[in-house]
Amino acid sequence: MIKANFIKPQDVAAQIKDGMTICPIGMTLVSASESNLKAIEQSFLTTGHPQNLTLLHSCGQSDRKDGIQHFAHKGLVTKIIGSHWGLQPRWMEMIANNDVDAYCLPQGQIAQLYRSMACGLPGKMSKVGLGTFVDPRVEGGKMNDRTKKLPDIVDVINYDNEEYLMYKKIPIDICLIRGTECDEMGNLTTDEEAMKLEVLAAVMATKRFGGKVFAQVKRVVQTGTLNPKSVIVPGVFIDGIVICDNPNVDHRQTSSWVFDPSYSGQARVPQNAIVPLPLSVRKVIGRRALEEVYPGCVINLGTGIPNDVIGNITNEEEFNQDIMITVESGIYGGVQAGGIDFGIGQNLLAMISHHEQMDYYNGAGVDVTFMGFGELDKEGNINATKMGPRCTGCGGFIDITQNAKKVVFCGTFSASGCDFSFDNNELKIQKEGQIRKMVDKVAQISFNGPIARAKGQQVIIVTERAVFKLVKEGVMLTEIAKGVDLQKDILDLMDFKPIISPDLKIINTNIYNQGKCFLKEIILNKGV
Numbered sequence: 001m002i003k004a005n006f007i008k009p010q011d012v013a014a015q016i017k018d019g020m021t022i023c024p025i026g027m028t029l030v031s032a033s034e035s036n037l038k039a040i041e042q043s044f045l046t047t048g049h050p051q052n053l054t055l056l057h058s059c060g061q062s063d064r065k066d067g068i069q070h071f072a073h074k075g076l077v078t079k080i081i082g083s084h085w086g087l088q089p090r091w092m093e094m095i096a097n098n099d100v101d102a103y104c105l106p107q108g109q110i111a112q113l114y115r116s117m118a119c120g121l122p123g124k125m126s127k128v129g130l131g132t133f134v135d136p137r138v139e140g141g142k143m144n145d146r147t148k149k150l151p152d153i154v155d156v157i158n159y160d161n162e163e164y165l166m167y168k169k170i171p172i173d174i175c176l177i178r179g180t181e182c183d184e185m186g187n188l189t190t191d192e193e194a195m196k197l198e199v200l201a202a203v204m205a206t207k208r209f210g211g212k213v214f215a216q217v218k219r220v221v222q223t224g225t226l227n228p229k230s231v232i233v234p235g236v237f238i239d240g241i242v243i244c245d246n247p248n249v250d251h252r253q254t255s256s257w258v259f260d261p262s263y264s265g266q267a268r269v270p271q272n273a274i275v276p277l278p279l280s281v282r283k284v285i286g287r288r289a290l291e292e293v294y295p296g297c298v299i300n301l302g303t304g305i306p307n308d309v310i311g312n313i314t315n316e317e318e319f320n321q322d323i324m325i326t327v328e329s330g331i332y333g334g335v336q337a338g339g340i341d342f343g344i345g346q347n348l349l350a351m352i353s354h355h356e357q358m359d360y361y362n363g364a365g366v367d368v369t370f371m372g373f374g375e376l377d378k379e380g381n382i383n384a385t386k387m388g389p390r391c392t393g394c395g396g397f398i399d400i401t402q403n404a405k406k407v408v409f410c411g412t413f414s415a416s417g418c419d420f421s422f423d424n425n426e427l428k429i430q431k432e433g434q435i436r437k438m439v440d441k442v443a444q445i446s447f448n449g450p451i452a453r454a455k456g457q458q459v460i461i462v463t464e465r466a467v468f469k470l471v472k473e474g475v476m477l478t479e480i481a482k483g484v485d486l487q488k489d490i491l492d493l494m495d496f497k498p499i500i501s502p503d504l505k506i507i508n509t510n511i512y513n514q515g516k517c518f519l520k521e522i523i524l525n526k527g528v
Helices: 009-015 034-047 067-071 089-096 107-118 199-208 281-290 305-316 354-362 397-401 449-454 486-493 519-524
Strands: 021-024 053-056 077-082 101-104 123-126 154-159 162-168 174-178 181-183 212-217 219-221 231-233 240-243 298-301 324-327 368-372 375-377 406-410 419-423 426-431 458-462 466-471 474-480 499-506
Touching: 009 034, 009 212, 009 240, 021 067, 021 199, 034 067, 034 212, 053 067, 067 089, 107 123, 107 162, 107 199, 107 354, 107 397, 174 199, 181 212, 199 212, 199 231, 219 240, 281 305, 281 406, 281 419, 281 458, 281 519, 298 305, 305 324, 305 368, 354 397, 368 397, 449 458, 449 466, 474 486
Parallel strands: 021 053, 021 174, 053 077, 077 101, 174 212, 181 219, 212 240, 298 324, 298 368, 368 406, 406 458, 474 499
Antiparallel strands: 123 162, 154 162, 419 426, 458 466, 466 474
16 A cells, blocks of 8 residues: 655755755745744754755745744855745845845746646746836846846747746745645645645646655544545655644644634634724725725735725625625635734635636736735836835735736825824824835836826725826826825825826715724615
């Protein structure tokens, strides 16, 4: 009988040789193989090996302290190819200090590249990234000075008189995955994971290049007792399995929970058990942003304000059954966890694989996406990926915004130190932020405004005091908050002068209320 190879984390570390390319699968701390990641880190710190690794990862994989933070040591990794480092402070520091070659590619393109590599293709062809910092004619996804002199890993190609980007293959030597349980043959399930991710695609990509796959599991069961539909990776593709000896620490469902069945679909919590958020500037922005939806539309929530508040607001306002919320991780419906637990949710209606979710965002395009932003310039370009030396990366931002039918950017008007209060349905600016976000030219192009304007894409920028939209001629101011001075509180704080709408309106004052703000009536009265 075929039998799985059960090993220790130290055995995994011993299989990783200097100069290899390693590909861990996870998002935030979901599916992070902590036992194996820690063993690799410890091997380097005690012996100096493995060293000079290339780290390839599609999603951000940390909660600010664990996950691939374990690899953030100078010399352990000399090249990182990933999408997002916002929850990985040591990686952002290493990239800013030129301690590592750093390439940032769109999250969905990396996840789908695994599938392309798995079936023998030379790379992944896509329009995603054209005109952004990923385009080799702009920056080529190179995130520091050290990397700028290195070869491109993305090409521009022409097919049928249209431009595309070609994301080149990246051979994988070692793939690290995680599951709930396996049988004695090594057949692996992920039933208690809070996401499906792109596990099998990455495994098959690794096998294409003759690489090895190592899995971490909670427990082992008898062969033949697993539902075959629950098996995500057949055991014949796994070279070694580590049984986690401390699941409460090293096999947590996500950073904030050891295991909660409501996040993996085995249980549901009462809707009224989900507590409404207190009134805050983030909630105010989310409320105004939600006025852009309509009954039956499919929406996407990006990191930051969108994911942290919008699902909660729709639940509180009781119209969460009238729209369909999705997140790039592959979840549908429910109420999303936020912050370090991005990408998971309670009371979900469906869950699909990460790379298949990106198929939808890249192809048909979501009806409405809500995304955060760092800078807006006079052309309508958005920077959400690099503020000064601090590079968070794009995550799924480019994959989703480029093809969405409507994009709603959400953020405060200024940054660093801004403070607000709410009184009699009005916004009160208590302290202005120290950093301007409305700039003459963005530091990095994460979203290309001229391209969006040329193709007539609907783009709205929502702040606590002003709402803008992209029009053919540029950036138009369409709404301001009651009590806000147009000149002093808006125009004087912008590096460019927007087009002022001849029909300049007052932002719905109900969004500054305590309690409900009657969004359901606004949405349902729209029709389709």
